[in-house]
Amino acid sequence: MKPLSLGFVLFTLALLGFSTYQALFVAPTEQTMGDVQRIFYYHVPSAWVAGVCFLVNFVASIAYILKRSSNVDALAAASAEVGVVFCTIVLITGPIWARPVWGIWWTWDARLTTTLVLWLIYVSYLILRRFAAGSQTHLLAAVLGIFGFVDVPIVYMSIRWFRTQHPSPVMGGGENSGLDPAMLHVFLWNLLAFTCVGIILTASRYRLQRLENELEAEHARLALAGGGR
Amino acid sequence: MSTATVTRSTLLKDLRMEWRSKDAINSMLFFSLLVVVIFSFAFNPTAEESRLIAGGLIWVAFLFAAVVALNQTWARELRNQVLDAYRISPAPANALFLAKVLGNFLFVVVLEVLMAPLFIVFYQLRSVGPVWQLIVIALLGTWALVVNGTFSAALSIRTRSREIMLPLILFPISIPALLAMVDATTSILTGDSSPGFWMKMLLVYDVVFTAVCLLLFESVLNAE
Numbered sequence: 256m257k258p259l260s261l262g263f264v265l266f267t268l269a270l271l272g273f274s275t276y277q278a279l280f281v282a283p284t285e286q287t288m289g290d291v292q293r294i295f296y297y298h299v300p301s302a303w304v305a306g307v308c309f310l311v312n313f314v315a316s317i318a319y320i321l322k323r324s325s326n327v328d329a330l331a332a333a334s335a336e337v338g339v340v341f342c343t344i345v346l347i348t349g350p351i352w353a354r355p356v357w358g359i360w361w362t363w364d365a366r367l368t369t370t371l372v373l374w375l376i377y378v379s380y381l382i383l384r385r386f387a388a389g390s391q392t393h394l395l396a397a398v399l400g401i402f403g404f405v406d407v408p409i410v411y412m413s414i415r416w417f418r419t420q421h422p423s424p425v426m427g428g429g430e431n432s433g434l435d436p437a438m439l440h441v442f443l444w445n446l447l448a449f450t451c452v453g454i455i456l457t458a459s460r461y462r463l464q465r466l467e468n469e470l471e472a473e474h475a476r477l478a479l480a481g482g483g484r
Numbered sequence: 485m486s487t488a489t490v491t492r493s494t495l496l497k498d499l500r501m502e503w504r505s506k507d508a509i510n511s512m513l514f515f516s517l518l519v520v521v522i523f524s525f526a527f528n529p530t531a532e533e534s535r536l537i538a539g540g541l542i543w544v545a546f547l548f549a550a551v552v553a554l555n556q557t558w559a560r561e562l563r564n565q566v567l568d569a570y571r572i573s574p575a576p577a578n579a580l581f582l583a584k585v586l587g588n589f590l591f592v593v594v595l596e597v598l599m600a601p602l603f604i605v606f607y608q609l610r611s612v613g614p615v616w617q618l619i620v621i622a623l624l625g626t627w628a629l630v631v632n633g634t635f636s637a638a639l640s641i642r643t644r645s646r647e648i649m650l651p652l653i654l655f656p657i658s659i660p661a662l663l664a665m666v667d668a669t670t671s672i673l674t675g676d677s678s679p680g681f682w683m684k685m686l687l688v689y690d691v692v693f694t695a696v697c698l699l700l701f702e703s704v705l706n707a708e
Contacts, residue, residue, distance in 0.1 A: 391707045409689055
């Protein structure tokens with residue numbers, strides 16, 4: 256590992272420790288929800304990282320259609336995988352919070368359902384990557400990546416037509432929105448830490464994917480040159 | 485070669501093949517008949533209940549049945565390397581795609597026309613809202629399923645175990661369309677609310693995905 260990336264990993268670990276400490280001990284306890292509200296410091300940053308990952312996947316998919324570079328495809332694959340991991344965290348931490356606060360694990364509300372559909376779409380993307388054969392994989396995956404991302408706003412609009420139970424956006428919402436400054440402070444530390452974790456995971460997955468691509472190309476070259484084993 | 489010429493001749497070829505073999509329509513018909521019967525046993529609804537669940541039932545049956553036809557769309561073109569021949573010909577790729585979509589659209593519409601009386605009889609359906617809206621929803625919804633389905637089939641044809649792959653790709657993407665179809669149908673059958681929003685939703689979905697499919701199909705056809 257290069258010293259720069261090693262430094263970044265150490266920095267992120269320290270940051271993660273600090274932000275976890277902040278979230279569990281420093282942040283004030285919420286008046287009505289109590290300690291369970293602290294899951295907010297993991298839930299929302301995870302959703303943020305997942306969203307960014309899917310956006311990166313969308314941009315990389317378009318870039319692949321235009322440029323046909325295998326490195327761009329590696330980035331698309333890496334970001335989709337990391338996105339699914341964080342999306343899973345969102346779907347797990349959400350119900351843990353919802354059970355004591357709403358009294359139910361799950362409701363078919365707009366944002367919950369959209370997140371679930373998002374998760375389904377990107378899992379199908381990963382399955383397609385696994386099942387597609389050879390070099391076609393990149394293109395087919397890129398096409399599905401574009402399809403999936405285009406679908407998300409439509410899913411959201413259609414499900415919003417139902418009753419919405421999820422808390423409205425805390426920041427930049429209506430008049431009564433807004434976080435306590437102490438909570439916002441802790442939240443931003445966690446957001447930074449999770450973003451760094453997301454970057455590290457995506458970057459190392461990207462490196463691995465590039466190595467896999469190179470290995471595959473080398474196999475193909477050897478098979479052609481040596482007449483095959 | 486213009487798009488219209490190629491589309492027409494490909495469509496006519498597919499229709500003629502289907503007319504002679506009746507593979508797709510027969511398997512779809514029997515499949516959806518099975519779904520109707522099995523659902524009826526599984527839920528055993530009264531007339532009032534069935535009005536509430538019929539929207540979902542009808543569309544799930546048609547969705548599953550359509551997958552049967554969609555899987556065959558491209559499979560027959562793989563034999564004898566028809567797709568490869570198409571690729572090196574100067575014919576526009578989208579003409580092929582449009583022909584396949586129109587063909588599947590016709591098959592599924594025929595299926596719906598034939599199955600509708602059976603649904604009405606088996607589930608004692610009677611529409612409270614205006615019936616012409618049901619027809620509009622059926623056409624918009626079928627287009628949504630078929631345009632995405634034909635495209636997903638073109639993706640899955642290039643994978644291992646392609647018959648499993650098609651629903652895995654198609655269903656997550658189709659969730660909003662399915663939701664719109666089911667809710668619009670239910671709101672017309674029960675007469676509780678206006679299906680206006682869902683009809684607009686379906687129209688938007690159709691326009692967006694038709695555009696994306698036409699934009700990307702050439703890349704998929706030429707994927708190497």
